[in-house]
Amino acid sequence: MKTAEEKKTRNTKHQKAVLELLKNATKALTADEIREKLADNINKTTVYRMLDRFVEAGKIHFVTGQNGKSFYALCKSCKEEPPKHIHNHLHFQCEICGKVECLPETLKVPQLDNYTIRETQLLLIGTCKRCMNSTN
Template identity: 50%
Template structure:
């Protein structure tokens, strides 16, 4: 995938700032609600797609089919193969990147284009 060069815009900087200040992943709707200026959802998705193409964010699909985004931590452009776990709480619906690493098997005869690891349960905040 070719990565287009873009200039930093105020909206892009705001999206990065919002994602950098959260401990869990965020949906495009969550990011849009946190924006201090009016931005439509299509613009948010374009920014997130651009960041994903550059290896700056990754996403996981939640139980509800919605994409949840987080800033990448040293993923690089070929960041489709994420080997960490995401946890979705059934109570508060937060999706969190966990530090646990998984080994991605080399499957003979198959090409892996993307991985997503999602565990669903109840987080410690909601258990209390």
């Protein structure tokens, strides 16, 4: 049985690995993809807990894809901290290859009386350039 210190060190190592993986990713990743890419065999529940903490801390964001899965990406251009931290950029999912990516375009999130907006999910679905070129 691992001591609390060993677990803390291992969790910190895994957290750094997940953030590094997302930093270098060219697309948004599912929890399963993150788990598969990690060198250590890490429990799926642990991956979800880490991702939830990173989302709450404003380090990463997610969008729910067409298939209902969550896709996670590192916050690369965010300047505000939670709770003012709202991801208002567009995401795109290719319906052929399934790739989900953050797009640089942003939308103005309205301030609504009697509502507090905590999160936005803006997903465009279509065909990416690579898949369009491969079908021609």
